[in-house]
Amino acid sequence: MAEHGIALGIDLGGTSVKVGVVNRAGEILSRGVRPTEVEKGPSGVAENIALAVEDALQAAGMQLSGLDGVGVGTPGICDAARGVVVSSGNLNWKNVPLADLLQRRLGVPVRLENDANCAGLGEQWCGAARGHDHVILYTLGTGVGGALILGGRIYGGATGWAGELGHIRVAPGGPACTCGLQGCLEAVSSATAMAREGREAVAAGRSPAMARLAAEQGGRLDARVVITAAREGDPAAQQILRQAGEYLGIVSAMLVSALNPELIVVGGGASHAGDFLLEPMRRVIAEQAMPGPASIVRVVQASLGNDAGLIGAATLIWRWAVQNRGRS
């Protein structure tokens, strides 16, 4: 492939498609955003992606022929080698050959990877995980995504599901999860779970601060409300973040004992809670993980924010980065 040193990174979500023109320093030169419009089906979504790509190229004064290719982070499970979205609840897709669809539309090489793995690649390339080969990453958003960097590479497991840390059971008898199980990490530590706990606290009259902040944005109580209230000193909001952090700590302690990582990186929207979330994590890891590995691991906030997935997706073009997939 021609080596232009410029690639497109795409963060494909259930609501919007975010595109960035990315250079080999990990800088975003221009952006494009379009609605996903899941209801239009795979070819409609592919068309929206193509429009967002054209927006971003126009903003940078570039053409498709000036790109090394396009990397796409997709929700759910994907078969990176074949470029197929195997299963995605957010998109309501099964076995969609998205790489082929886009490659025909755009005429440049297209590669796919799971979105949480892309966020991991981004943070490893030029974010909080740079220079580290043994890293656990969480992405706290609508769900809880995860990625494992083991020996310098994203680890995919036997069939591409490895790193789905959001569905580790951590709260027996706890809230139902979207996956059909109960008490998954996603059901207690996602932004969605924080908002649910916040609404319960407001309904029970335990948080005037969250009630006021939610009212200021038309009654919508999301994780940002919980985080803002916690910063203002609201005890109920702080307790919600502490509990979410403790559950992250329980899962992390187990993974620290099993995998001996040097770094745990917490990203996604809800990670802006910072130490309200990370301090309880660190405390539980110190209490519950094996002392040797617990003594060397650090827990830090991700540094690329919501751009981690987009930047990581661009690297798919330059590094066939995700290994250990399937039987070699």
Add this chain to the structure above:
Amino acid sequence: MAEHGIALGIDLGGTSVKVGVVNRAGEILSRGVRPTEVEKGPSGVAENIALAVEDALQAAGMQLSGLDGVGVGTPGICDAARGVVVSSGNLNWKNVPLADLLQRRLGVPVRLENDANCAGLGEQWCGAARGHDHVILYTLGTGVGGALILGGRIYGGATGWAGELGHIRVAPGGPACTCGLQGCLEAVSSATAMAREGREAVAAGRSPAMARLAAEQGGRLDARVVITAAREGDPAAQQILRQAGEYLGIVSAMLVSALNPELIVVGGGASHAGDFLLEPMRRVIAEQAMPGPASIVRVVQASLGNDAGLIGAATLIWRWAVQNRGRS
């Protein structure tokens, strides 16, 4: 190094040193066993290893010069690259340069690896894990050892502690563990834990069968007594194995969700409990792990028995098999 196709594998335990002359088909041609005599310190133990080596060579009618080298499985944490036993409770060693000690005494190349990792290498080479690249292995003995084969290789983590599955916390508020924590897998699913539960059942008058079997061997109630009683239909013994299996299942469910292995191999003396242990494991994995990865993983008994570690140690000479250690 000369390629003779014959290596020595050594299983160094706190009680005895077991040596085997192993060919490239994984067959043990001859054996030697000596007491470890921990109280004599590193140079005394190295001398006992050398004597066991000479026994095994004599039995095979061979000489040291006919070997490609010597691989040693050591308890505790070792730095394989430097050939140093970093820390071993069983041997009461800190930072012992065992590879150097033995290499000077024997005059052939010597390599070290953690004993549970050696068992993993043995099972992968010519046992239950042959042909599989994504495997979790447990060794149920005095403690609970573990090994992770990820992408075809034993994974060591950032500082060599990865795979220490025995110290994952699984029973909050449970029995104290040798590591200083409470409720570790080792404290509830090791052969030691099974024997402890058996003694409690006998003391409470709940198992005439275990009482009789223990009396037949001079009052010593070990895991073999529990397993034999379970096979005879003793409900208390079956319950002990079921509980140990359920705890293994809880840890395995978490690891299945996180790592998406194709195979879980259970070895060590207590694995002779077979389906009394494995069926509860399978049931809990099906209940608690993410459905996708749970649907593809198989749980099987190890096939090399107590020789897995010895055979795996021999492979250290032919394959610099344990990767992902330290920052590359």
